[in-house]
Amino acid sequence: MKTLVWVEHDNASVKDATLSAVTAAAKLGEVHLLVAGSGARGVADAAAQIAGVGKVHLADDAAYEHALAENVAPLIVDLMGHHDAFVVPATTTGKNIAPRVAALLDVAQISDILSVEGDKTFTRPIYAGNAIATVESSDAKLVITVRGTAFAKAEATGGSGVVEDVSGAGDAGLSSFVGAELAKSERPELTSAKIIVSGGRALKDSETFEATILPLADKLGAAVGASRAAVDAGYVPNDYQVGQTGKIVAPEVYIAVGISGAIQHLAGMKDSKTIIAINKDEDAPIFQVADIGLVADLFTAVPELTGKL
Amino acid sequence: MKILVPVKRVIDYNVKPRVKADGTGVDLANVKMSMNPFDEIAVEEAIRLKEAGKAEEIVAISVGPTKAQETLRTALAMGADRAILVETDAEVEPLAVAKILKAIVGEENPGLVILGKQAIDDDSNQTGQMLAALLGRPQGTFASKVEIDGDHVSVTREVDGGLETVRLSLPAIVTTDLRLNEPRYASLPNIMKAKKKQLDVKAPADYGVDIAPRLKTLKVSEPAVRSAGIKVADVDALVAKLKEMGVA
Ligand SMILES: Cc1cc2nc3c(=O)[nH]c(=O)nc-3n(C[C@H](O)[C@H](O)[C@H](O)COP(=O)(O)OP(=O)(O)OC[C@H]3O[C@@H](n4cnc5c(N)ncnc54)[C@H](O)[C@@H]3O)c2cc1C
Numbered sequence: 001m002k003t004l005v006w007v008e009h010d011n012a013s014v015k016d017a018t019l020s021a022v023t024a025a026a027k028l029g030e031v032h033l034l035v036a037g038s039g040a041r042g043v044a045d046a047a048a049q050i051a052g053v054g055k056v057h058l059a060d061d062a063a064y065e066h067a068l069a070e071n072v073a074p075l076i077v078d079l080m081g082h083h084d085a086f087v088v089p090a091t092t093t094g095k096n097i098a099p100r101v102a103a104l105l106d107v108a109q110i111s112d113i114l115s116v117e118g119d120k121t122f123t124r125p126i127y128a129g130n131a132i133a134t135v136e137s138s139d140a141k142l143v144i145t146v147r148g149t150a151f152a153k154a155e156a157t158g159g160s161g162v163v164e165d166v167s168g169a170g171d172a173g174l175s176s177f178v179g180a181e182l183a184k185s186e187r188p189e190l191t192s193a194k195i196i197v198s199g200g201r202a203l204k205d206s207e208t209f210e211a212t213i214l215p216l217a218d219k220l221g222a223a224v225g226a227s228r229a230a231v232d233a234g235y236v237p238n239d240y241q242v243g244q245t246g247k248i249v250a251p252e253v254y255i256a257v258g259i260s261g262a263i264q265h266l267a268g269m270k271d272s273k274t275i276i277a278i279n280k281d282e283d284a285p286i287f288q289v290a291d292i293g294l295v296a297d298l299f300t301a302v303p304e305l306t307g308k309l
Numbered sequence: 310m311k312i313l314v315p316v317k318r319v320i321d322y323n324v325k326p327r328v329k330a331d332g333t334g335v336d337l338a339n340v341k342m343s344m345n346p347f348d349e350i351a352v353e354e355a356i357r358l359k360e361a362g363k364a365e366e367i368v369a370i371s372v373g374p375t376k377a378q379e380t381l382r383t384a385l386a387m388g389a390d391r392a393i394l395v396e397t398d399a400e401v402e403p404l405a406v407a408k409i410l411k412a413i414v415g416e417e418n419p420g421l422v423i424l425g426k427q428a429i430d431d432d433s434n435q436t437g438q439m440l441a442a443l444l445g446r447p448q449g450t451f452a453s454k455v456e457i458d459g460d461h462v463s464v465t466r467e468v469d470g471g472l473e474t475v476r477l478s479l480p481a482i483v484t485t486d487l488r489l490n491e492p493r494y495a496s497l498p499n500i501m502k503a504k505k506k507q508l509d510v511k512a513p514a515d516y517g518v519d520i521a522p523r524l525k526t527l528k529v530s531e532p533a534v535r536s537a538g539i540k541v542a543d544v545d546a547l548v549a550k551l552k553e554m555g556v557a
């Protein structure tokens with residue numbers, strides 16, 4: 001089987017999410033990549049270094065700069081003429097593009113796969129991860145999004161792929177990119193961090209969240225996450241949200257502070273290696289999944305913990 | 310402008326789903342069912358656009374069993390004007406739902422279709438993007454802000470790195486994220502009024518759509534369960550644990 005993997009990038013460097021998708025694709029067969037972007041030759045050259053990669057298709061066009069689905073989907077559909085599976089990291093970019101491609105190919109999409117069980121058989125989470133479905137496709141071609149935490153990352157170097165230029169129709173004339181407000185942070189990215197400190201509704205407001213959670217995260221070199229309640233209340237931006245409908249994380253250590261543990265939150269972090277919970281309610285559901293629990297008022301416990309580390 | 314809002318009847322988000330012992334699926338017998346939360350947000354957004362004078366009519370659509378009429382009545386009670394149930398007891402995959410919606414779009418000619426970004430049962434996150442593809446229309450997914458200006462709509466999207474804004478030509482497809490709005494509750498008088506609103510019942514065959522699944526579910530199993538660990542007495546004990554783990 002020949003797979004085409006979407007390379008997630010910002011026109012400057014390859015994003016880590018790509019590497020898990022490559023691992024998943026390699027279980028199906030030959031791995032080819034697509035770099036669609038603008039001024040993205042450097043990205044293609046870097047992508048060619050990923051271990052196990054064959055051809056790297058580079059579509060360099062201003063119309064592909066922001067990965068608008070309307071523009072890139074026809075390009076992918078063309079390339080799928082000679083590939084059997086389109087494999088995409090389950091990032092917001094991937095989730096935006098893949099179903100558009102699947103519908104144009106008239107095939108079902110298999111979302112968020114956790115494992116490859118056979119040529120056409122995969123497992124995937126349903127009901128916020130409270131059930132795992134094993135599904136078999138009957139379509140001629142596959143369109144798959146890959147849950148990053150479920151697959152090891154392929155080596156970013158050591159490969160010897162060959163970059164080949166391709167072109168597509170460019171701008172479909174349906175949509176345009178206006179702007180972005182992207183968070184700039186010195187901290188590790190949530191989805192690849194080894195340690196995460198997350199705060200919930202109990203943190204009161206953004207000043208309290210910052211004053212309480214950030215010093216602990218700094219001490220541990222951790223990324224910072226949040227529950228939906230903390231995001232909705234404006235303590236932190238939307239990209240901090242961990243959960244069923246936010247980011248899926250699986251760090252070595254996940255520290256949940258003032259988070260109750262609703263199923264939608266657990267769906268995003270219950271595959272973490274060690275879960276630590278600090279909550280003043282000893283019956284909070286988070287303690288049912290926590291390896292280490294501390295029943296305490298976070299406003300005294302967290303500063304004390306930060307001080308003693 | 311007319312707005313179509315597809316709404317799905319799903320397990321209520323407060324219920325913890327249980328896998329059936331025979332591994333064929335999730336047990337939905339006697340389980341509370343509700344409108345998919347993202348679809349409530351979609352209905353709310355459509356109503357706000359109508360209240361702002363940007364839309365004239367809101368049509369709610371559901372593909373599902375007879376009972377999905379309740380979900381449509383909820384949409385009508387919130388403020389949708391009429392509803393269409395495409396009735397089937399089969400589980401319809403996103404691609405087939407998108408094909409049915411495409412046919413309805415052909416009949417209704419809406420300026421906007423607002424869907425949820427994801428149904429909380431299948432967690433697919435596909436239908437809106439698929440509908441946009443089948444119609445050759447632009448898509449604004451994971452919306453946290455929707456602004457109509459003339460024959461365009463600006464959509465602010467929740468993306469992994471933060472927020473992104475795109476401008477789409479109308480007609481367009483939008484899918485909702487959690488921060489778009491807070492859906493209203495239907496008042497009792499509106500619930501009564503909703504009972505009299507028009508609700509048409511159709512079948513997938515009326516739209517010429519083959520809903521045969523493309524994916525076969527071989528089995529549904531419980532995820533690996535995590536067992537509760539230990540509770541530590543105080544911060545010092547937690548610090549000791551972290552040191553043991555090599556974290557601090
Ligand atoms: C469609 C849908 C999607 C959703 N997606 C997500 C998602 O992706 N991610 C997500 O997180 N949620 C999601 N939710 C929301 C979820 O259902 C919960 O509402 C949310 O996770 C609750 O956040 P919380 O734990 O911070 O708040 P709460 O449930 O209010 O919990 C606060 C906790 O803080 C504790 N506390 C209070 N004061 C203190 C103190 N001084 N010291 C110590 N502990 C204290 C309390 O005991 C309590 O356990 C979703 C909901 C829906 C309907």
Ligand SMILES: Nc1ncnc2c1ncn2[C@@H]1O[C@H](COP(=O)(O)O)[C@@H](O)[C@H]1O
Nearest residue numbers: 315316372424425427428433434435436
């Ligand atoms: N059976 C259905 N009936 C009506 N709308 C649906 C149905 N299935 C999906 N949708 C719509 O598509 C959105 C995304 O669903 P999904 O692609 O299944 O995650 C939902 O939030 C609904 O708006």
